[in-house]
Amino acid sequence: MVMLTLSDVGVTLGRRRVLSGIDAQFAPGSLIGIVGPNGAGKSTLARAMLALVPTEGRIEIDGVAPAALPRRELAKRIAYLPQGQSLHWPLTVERLVELGRLPHLAPMSHVAATDRHAIERAMARADVLDLRHRDATELSGGERARALLARALAVEAPALIADEPLASLDPGHQIDVMELLHAEASAGALVIAVLHDLTMAARYCDRLLVVDAGRIAADGPPAAVLTPALLRTVYGVEASVETGGVWPAVTILGRAPD
Numbered sequence: 001m002v003m004l005t006l007s008d009v010g011v012t013l014g015r016r017r018v019l020s021g022i023d024a025q026f027a028p029g030s031l032i033g034i035v036g037p038n039g040a041g042k043s044t045l046a047r048a049m050l051a052l053v054p055t056e057g058r059i060e061i062d063g064v065a066p067a068a069l070p071r072r073e074l075a076k077r078i079a080y081l082p083q084g085q086s087l088h089w090p091l092t093v094e095r096l097v098e099l100g101r102l103p104h105l106a107p108m109s110h111v112a113a114t115d116r117h118a119i120e121r122a123m124a125r126a127d128v129l130d131l132r133h134r135d136a137t138e139l140s141g142g143e144r145a146r147a148l149l150a151r152a153l154a155v156e157a158p159a160l161i162a163d164e165p166l167a168s169l170d171p172g173h174q175i176d177v178m179e180l181l182h183a184e185a186s187a188g189a190l191v192i193a194v195l196h197d198l199t200m201a202a203r204y205c206d207r208l209l210v211v212d213a214g215r216i217a218a219d220g221p222p223a224a225v226l227t228p229a230l231l232r233t234v235y236g237v238e239a240s241v242e243t244g245g246v247w248p249a250v251t252i253l254g255r256a257p258d
């Protein structure tokens, strides 16, 4: 179980103020979507929680600053699926997924039966078992995305931060991945996903954090957060939001007039 707390977090990259005044607490057992326009600071927020960018304010994972944890310990606690990762050297999908077990392995040691089990389970859940012997650099965009998700799942960490896990996926695999993330959360994990698809976000997330221009513009259940007024302000679009169904259905109608 992992509890993440951010208090007045700010990030400056180069000369650019990317995030300011971020306050949020993330509890285990929930699927949280981070949404917002391009350049809003969503990936930076994800990276801040993993101590991958210098931050101001306070971030705590179970009361400890992530930057104070040894890298391997942090990697065991929070699995990370980075945005649009490319692969630079040839290796099979199975070997790629095996890399997810690195935080658990002592130096120079080999994968044990528990690691093997985690690798098989992760490949099955991300639907890449039939790709296991393929060179990961030769996969299609969607196949590669699923292989990288399998690597993150193989960590079997109590928390997962996935940055745009639906990018490149066909509609069927998008549903599979959202159901998988939801199942992880239902089983007690803390799952945070950066998403652009508001319908998927509304359908599967317990809570949405809307980031706009480096600040939190809204934070709450999808039905409360995804209003036409917010979508106009944050995204500059006109939208209809049907709230009569099981989940709010967002239809983007067009650009809002200036």
Ligand SMILES: Nc1ncnc2c1ncn2[C@@H]1O[C@H](COP(=O)(O)OP(=O)(O)OP(=O)(O)O)[C@@H](O)[C@H]1O
Pocket (backbone or CB within 6 Å): 013, 014, 015, 016, 018, 036, 037, 038, 039, 040, 041, 042, 043, 044, 045
């Ligand atoms: N290393 C850097 N130096 C300076 N500015 C940066 C750096 N990395 C990111 N930025 C800027 O920070 C802002 C937030 O970037 P970030 O990647 O967090 O946005 P995002 O919300 O994830 O966007 P997208 O939806 O396009 O992926 C952007 O304006 C980006 O140009």
